[in-house]
Amino acid sequence: MYWRNRLAAHAMTGSRIRERRLDQGMRQADVADAAGISASYLNLIEHNKRRIGGKLLQSLARALNADPASLSEGAEPAVLNGMRAAAARTSQPIETDRAEDLATRFPGWAGLIAAQEARVDTLEAEVRVLRDRMTHDPALAGALHNVITAVTSIRATAGILANDDNIDADWQRRFHVNIHDDSRRLAVESEALVAYLEPPTEAASSREHLTGFEEVEAFLLRENKLLDWVEAHPNAAPETLLRDYDAPALSREGREVLLQYLVRFSKDVRLMPRATFVPAAVAAHGDPSTLAAQFDADLPAVLRRLGGLPADVGLPPMGLAIADQTGALTYLKTVPGFAPSRFTAGCPLWPLYAALTQPMRPIKSEVVLPGQAGARFMCYAIAVPKTHADFSAAPVLETTMLVVSDPAPGLQEPIKAGVSCRVCPRSGCAARREPSAIEVKS
Structure with a gap:
């Protein structure tokens, strides 16, 4: 298309x-x-x-x-x-x-x-993240638990004092001390909860609510010159680059994730240099199989290379998702319409997850999202062992999916997928895990 x-x-x-x-x-x-x-x-x-x-x-x-x-x-x-x-x-x-x-x-x-x-899409993504964290974030659950515990303790102690006139002075003093201590604890926990829910005002405070993977994805969007430098110096040691590069916005976990990303990125660049890969990708209309054969590269590397190209090289918009064997996302590059959640289980119909059930088998499927004019994507996915073969242990799989916007209509019926069951309006879906919060049917 x-x-x-x-x-x-x-x-x-x-x-x-x-x-x-x-x-x-x-x-x-x-x-x-x-x-x-x-x-x-x-x-x-x-x-x-x-x-x-x-x-x-x-x-x-x-x-x-x-x-x-x-x-x-x-x-x-x-x-x-x-x-x-x-x-x-x-x-x-x-x-x-x-x-x-x-x-x-x-x-x-x-x-x-x-x-x-674009602004609406960004705000919806932020709402999804906040909603997911409100539901699943253990830090928030712990803060709420502490507040409720303090309130319950104060209420129980106050109830004893209010309903029993025969308490001696010594026990009254103890109960008053308990109420005072619980009140102070409630104040501290309430302040912590309010601070947690307030929007961050500085980059450092916003890091507290990001995983290392999210930090790196946001960092790479801001610091694309870093990847351009790696493109120009693919043989430089990523460890040295990361040590010399000024990245104060990253936490320790974020720096470790970035190092792993740069090691793999450098390897992909050496195998498929941008100067030769981009013209070949444009000539092949972005077909991963053709490029894998031309550069003698494995399909996951080609998918990563295509998904990481700039938007102005003459190819359609492309997103990229990488997940571990549990289906948890370890890297995500979104495109309009494709913004899966990290904090809730995704739609199992996406080829990203289907590939885990068929290791080493490439999957090419068209996917259409809900709605009268739902976004359409052509998806290329494959799951391969992340670790070297070992007779003493089962392989650990990693699944990679390239998402291409607005493809030409295929010969097969497209997969009718969604973001997650909770926000998917499709009725009668065999893969549904929980009721949808959206009333409209499609």
Whole structure:
């Protein structure tokens, strides 16, 4: 779908020229004269009966005061993806086939829609994390338990004092001391609970609520220059790099996770250098099997390499998920629509988990999320032993899944998956573990 959309974008260059001219209230003859062509030839161009490029495209762009790329390629793919994701959130009929028209004619409004969609997606992810932690975080459960224990103790002691008039002075004094001590303990526990629930104001305080894996993922998003440096120096020792690199925002656990990530990343870079891998990936349309054969690499390494490429290399948006043998995520790179939770069990229908039941077997499946216009992905997954073969112990598996946005429709029926059972509206799902909190059915 991504590649078909790119070809379609170029085929609509004439339509975009016409819309730009009409938006500016310019006559066809005036634009043609400014570009040095006849009005009849411009008319053929505007009706997509003549393909243009190079000098003529530059001339028309100058005449229309437009960016040549906006005429030849249309809106940025990221903006269009954001607009389509925003449309998928509503049950109202949306003319999604006119998204590029809107983005071309009103790029400012289109950018605003895409930015708001990204903000909504970020806020929803934060809400999911907070909800999951409210349900499963042992620190929060312990704080609540301490508060309830202190309240119960105070209530019991106060009840004795209020209902028994025959308590001697010595016992009254002891009960008063107990109430005083429990009240102080309640105050301390309450302050700790409030501090825990308050949003962090500094990076250091926010680390307290992140796992080492989450720290590293957030760190790599901020410090992409670190990975660029590794790309340029793949033979440098990751231990030395991490020691010399200023990473004060990471905890000890985060630094250990980052070191493990850099060791593997360096190995992947040495096997598949970006300078040769990116052109090969674009030529292969991102097909992992083709790239694995071309670079003599295993599939998990290719999936990791594809999932870690920048967004501007000419490939569709790609997410990446890596999980251990229990299904717990150890690395996650999200794309719009794909943001699984770390704190609740994920949907078992995703190929990421299905691969664990079929070690060493590559799985390619299309996945569609709930909703009238649910996001669609092509997923490539495989589970392989993480440890070397050992006759004395069973292998420890690791599963890797590449998630490609907006694929071309496949020949097989797509998998109807969700994020997790609690927030999935699908009814009649054989994999459901618990009732959904969403009433709407799909």
